[in-house]
Amino acid sequence: MRIMGFGWFVMGRGMGDELALQCFGDPQKREDYFRLYSQDIVLYGYEGVGPGLDPVKQFYRRFWNAFPDGSVTALETVEQADTLVVRHVTTGTQAREFMGVPATGQRIELPGMSILHFREGRCFERWTYSDSLLLLRQIGAFPIRNNS
Numbered sequence: 001m002r003i004m005g006f007g008w009f010v011m012g013r014g015m016g017d018e019l020a021l022q023c024f025g026d027p028q029k030r031e032d033y034f035r036l037y038s039q040d041i042v043l044y045g046y047e048g049v050g051p052g053l054d055p056v057k058q059f060y061r062r063f064w065n066a067f068p069d070g071s072v073t074a075l076e077t078v079e080q081a082d083t084l085v086v087r088h089v090t091t092g093t094q095a096r097e098f099m100g101v102p103a104t105g106q107r108i109e110l111p112g113m114s115i116l117h118f119r120e121g122r123c124f125e126r127w128t129y130s131d132s133l134l135l136l137r138q139i140g141a142f143p144i145r146n147n148s
Contacts, residue, residue: 033060038053063098073088075087075088084116085116087112088112093107101141110134112128114126
């Protein structure tokens, strides 16, 4: 497996010369983002997303529907053998309903960390931490109280 510089996103044979993050942020190339994952991908830290590529596709399509300008920026990466750790931030503007919250037009900035395990150039297991409460707060699901 070849992981170059920004590995999660350049997967040698799996992604060719495409950068998965560029695909994530480009509505015309988003389907190519899924080439990052194996058919038996398992995501941890994504409530309600079952194993396999189809549930992963459904999750991201719902996200992109709600945040059409959604993108991910890697802030730091650490590679070791067939494992990649990425500290990242997801940004976007809520244009449609998401997680039961009507569209607000609010911009999100959601930091997170992911550990990706690869087999034959594709991610088969991904552990992700991000603050869902922060996301819901940013889109107005929970009002921020001023205690002063």
